[in-house]
Amino acid sequence: MAELLPDGFIALTAEGTVESFNRRAVEICGVEPAVLRGGDVRQVLPLQDVHGQDWWEISEPSRRLPTTTGHREKALMLRSGRMVLLTARYLRDPEGRLFGILLALRDAAERERADSAVAELITTVAHELRSPVAGITGFTASLLQHWDRFDDGDKRVMLETIEHDAQRVTRLITELLDVARIDARTLQVRPQPLDLEALLRTHVARCVVTGEPESRFELRVAEDLPQLWADPDRLEQIVANLVDNALRHGAGLVRIEVDRSSLDDGTPAVSIAVSDQGDGIAEANRELVFSRYWQGGAKAGTGLGLFLVRGIVAAHGGSVRVTDAPGGGARLELLLPVRSDTG
Template sequence: MPCHEAPTVPPVSWDDLPDGIVVVDADGRVQVFNAAAVKITGVAATTAVGRQLTDVLPLLDERGNDWWECSRVSRNLPRVTGQPERRLTFAGSQCERDLNVTVRYVRVEGQLVQVALSLRDTASRERLERNRADLVSTVAHELRSPLTSVKGFTATLLAKWDRFTEEQKKLMLNTVNTDADRVTRLLAEVLDVSRIDSGRIQMRKQIVDLDLTLRRVVDGKVAAGEATHDRFAVFTDGKLPEMWLDSDKIEQVLHNLVDNALRHGAGTVTIVMRGTPTGAEVTVADEGEGVPEASASRVFAKFWRGATRGNGTGLGLYIARALIEAHGGTIMVGRAPGGGAEFRFVVPAGAPVFA
């Protein structure tokens, strides 16, 4: 039998690592200063290597003390392997900035030979924490109204059931049911955002009738009292190919786009479906004020709500883009012929995917 040699794996360079890496010897003289460290600190590698760490990368703790000097005790303890991540201030010559720094000690027979520092910019983590805080704040705000309504009507019915007519009871129970649906949709949005951000979207493709799906979405809006049938104009341009899509996800995209047109647009909501050589194209247009050109790049970001910031969570378009891209499609926004906003997405016909 022929003997196949294992492929040669090229060695990993310090510059291939995404974190800033600084390696110094036991005396604090810089030996490695990788490309990410250069980007984070603005210090050239040629300037850093061979110099003392305190000169190249002066790091201050939360009390303003020199971190390298303060950590001398731990470096001299044979059993200490490093320091967990902590926030230190890089007191550079141009400006000060906070860094998340993790430290590992390299010892040979108990003697310190090297100290490795991993540097991360705090901006991305702070941005993530702000997004989480915004999500919690938005969810709490949006939950308050329907839950207050549910609690109020339920308490009233329990306390004064015999005083209301059947018609009044039915009206209040319908309101409770509608608000419960709002809570369910909000929680579904939060779960969707969690799956999107963690890369856990699962596709379960099947043959989908886009025309039937869209009309189901429109009928649902009418049944919920959000619009009347004469608010919509739905067209199918030509014959659509056989579409293999995730039925629930594509219905959610259509729901989000139609909901956005009803909330933020005006006049007739025109929806057009047409076949393409490789799939289908759908446009959803309204006759409102449209999306300002300066905001077009932000409409698919989290929490974007345009001028009507108090209306909705601002997550619908973010979710719609993620679901379309998960299908291998694209989505964009522009100006409709009637002057309002026009959202257009294209999805490939696809093939069945079994999870």
């Protein structure tokens, strides 16, 4: 069971002899299993604190106290210079005599990368929120203070802007909540028969209303498609992310294509592909783009969009992939399985 855990674990005798360990502990410590097994932990796993002091010597007095149960997570350095996060648990009998020690090890670099990603996400989210919140605050204040100075046309424009900015905030909050649901594997979808072409045309029309030229979009839907069952709200979320991604990373045509296809196991499916005319996505990054917080280029958003796309598509039993678009750019294609009773 310990081999399945992401942390390193080492079990010691009361004297500090290594009794057992998992593979992750070997990877973190950088010590051969034969050297680690049966060795004196002070020799095979020398640890220093941030002041260069031997941690085993510093912690010796506490091990002798019958009331001490262990040490909370502490950043320590291996002889190689690698930083690790160590937690110690002392095993004692009813009289307080020490009979064993359990060590849990984590790679400090992994924690630092995770903390850095979270910090970067917070910064990005704050930046994404600042603009719409400023718009809502500014227009609301103007309307409250100078209502009589504006004609009906001005008021309508300002109220529509407030509504648009409020929707941006709502969308961002929804994305953050959905990321948490995907991580917890609690994301739910409610499939129902839907008109895919109508959904796509509605989304394109919405983009045009918000300022995108109609000439930027090309929609091709194959004839005689099987009836698609999907969660309409989730599918709209997917389409919005894919189209927004294409608009952001390419200045030319955004092509949306729908056709018959199949999953890798032969299950009939509907293919929805969105292509742009941007710089494309390097082959080495085509899996990374679906990672949480991935941001590609100066026009990147929160880095959550494609992570959400894959999570929602997976919840429908489908798949998503990146390829080269004809003539350059990126092509993101998702496959959604078709219910067997719909043909």
